[in-house]
Amino acid sequence: MTAPTFTQPEAGGTQLGQPGADGDDAIAGELKHIILDASRNAPRSRQSSIGPSEIGAACDRRLAYKILDWDKANTGGDPLASILGTGYHNWAEAAFSRPELGGRWLVEQRLTIAPPLIPGGSCDLYDTLHDRVIDWKVVGDSMIRKYKAEGPRREYRVQGHTYGLGWELAGYRPKEVVLAVLPRTGYLSGMWIWREPYDRQIALDAIARIYAIRDLIVAIDPEANPPMWELIPAVPSFGCKWCPWFKPASTDLGAGCPGNVPPKTRTRTNAAKAA
Template sequence: MTFTQPAGTITEHETGAGAAIAQMIRQLVIDTANNAPRSRQRRIGPSEVGNPCSRALAYKASDWPEVPGADRDPWASIQGTAVHAWMAELFEKRDPKGERYLVEKRVTVRQGYTYDSTIAGSADLYDRATGTVYDWKITGVTSLRKYRSQGPGDQYRIQANLYGLGMENAGEKPERVAIVFLPRHHVLEPYVWVDDYRRDVAEQAIARLDAIRELVLKLDPEKNPERWAMFPTDPKARCVFCPWHKPGSTDLSQGCPGITKTS
C-alpha cells in the first residue's frame, strides 16, 4: 500500500479544531512557565551576575516592572529544565548517598546584608573526587558550533566560577569548572569547556554588580527616568530574551529599545 499525503496546505491544517487545541496547549505552557518559581525570582542569581548589559542588571536590582504583555516563548527554557532534572536523577542514582556527587547543591556565593544583595543558587553538579563544578547548558546547532570554536562567553564563565566560590564557601575544595554544552538536536555530541577554578573571576563580577547597585542608589532613576540612559547596554547582550526589552522605546522607564548603536 502506498501512503498518500492528505490533500490540503499547511495553512488549512492550522485552522479549525487542531489549531484551537494547539493554541490552548501553547498558552497553557507559557502561563505555567511564567509562573514557575525561577520565573518569579526577584533576587539576582549566579546566572545573571555576568550579564554584560549593565542596564538589565540595574532594572533587576531595582525590581523594575518588566515590559507587560511580552509573549516570550519559554520552550527552550522548559527543555533545559527537563534535561537538568534528568541529569540530576542520573547522578543521584550513581551515588545514592551523595558521597562523591553533590547534585543540585544549594550554595551561597555571597551572604549580603540584605536579601537582595545575597547571591545564592543551585549548582548543577559537583564532583568531590576531582574537585570539578559542572554546569549543564542546552544549546542549538549554531551556538554549539560557536562554543566549539570560540569557547563560552564571559557570562557563562562567570556563572561557573560563582558556583565554584559557592562550593568553596560550603567547605568544598573546587579545582576546576566545566561547562557541558548538550545539543538540543537529536545527535548526542556534547562539547565540554574546562578551566581552572578562578576565585578572582567571581569576585570581580560581584564587585561590578555592587557598583551597579550603588549607581542605582546614587542616580535614583525611579525619580529621574532619563538617567536609565547612564546604564549602558552591550553588543554581547541577548536583548531578545530580556524581560525589559521593548523595541523602539524612547522612554527607558517603560522599556529598553535594545543595544545602543555607536558610530
C-alpha cells in the first residue's frame, strides 16, 4: 500500500480551514465595516465646532477648514488607535467616579471656553485636592519616547491650558496642567507624566488666534473666492496624513489641501544602504 504523500503549501500561501485562510477574510471585512461605520458616525467624528483639542494645531489652513465646517477630503484613516483611546477614557471615567473616592476627582466635566467659535469641551479629570487639570493620552511607544525627548505636542499643551481656563471660568483655581500619557501597547508601569504650572495666557493666545483666523476668513471669503485659500497659511507636517482636509497632489484647495508633506529625513542606515 502506498503511503499518502504530503505536499507543502506554496510559500506564502494559506490553506483553507487553517487560521488566516481566505475564508476568514469575509469575517474580518464585515467586522471592520461595522467598526468603521460606528467610528465615522461617533459624536466626536461629527462635531463641527472647534474643541480645546484642536485649537493648538500648528496649521492655520486646517483651522480655517474646521471653522467653515468644510467638506472633508480625507475620511479613510484607520480609527483603531482612536477607538482604543476612547475605550480607555470610558474606563477611566467610571474608575475615577467611584463613590469611595469621596468626590475628589471631577470627571468628564463639560466646560465653557469661548463661545461661539470655541464653545467648550469635556475635561478628562480635575483633581480638587491639588487643583490639577489632567488629560489622558493613550499613544504608541515611539510617541512616548519622542515626547520624553522633545516634550509633548503643542496641541496637547494648549489643550491642557485651555481646559484650565474653562475650570477658572467655572470658579475653580487650577494650579497645574498634567498630561498622563499611557502606552497603547505596553503596561501601566510605562505611564509617563508631563506637568507644568497653569498659564492662562497660553489659552488666551490660542483663542485669540482662532478668532484672528475667523476674521481672515471673513475678509478674504474663500467660500466665494476659492483661490483665496492660498492666502491662509499652511504648515505641512507628517501630521497632514491625519488632517481631514488632506488631499494628496490637490491643485484645488477648495477640494482639499496637498499638504506638501516634507520627505522623511534619511537615516544614516538608509544613506549607507543607498551608497
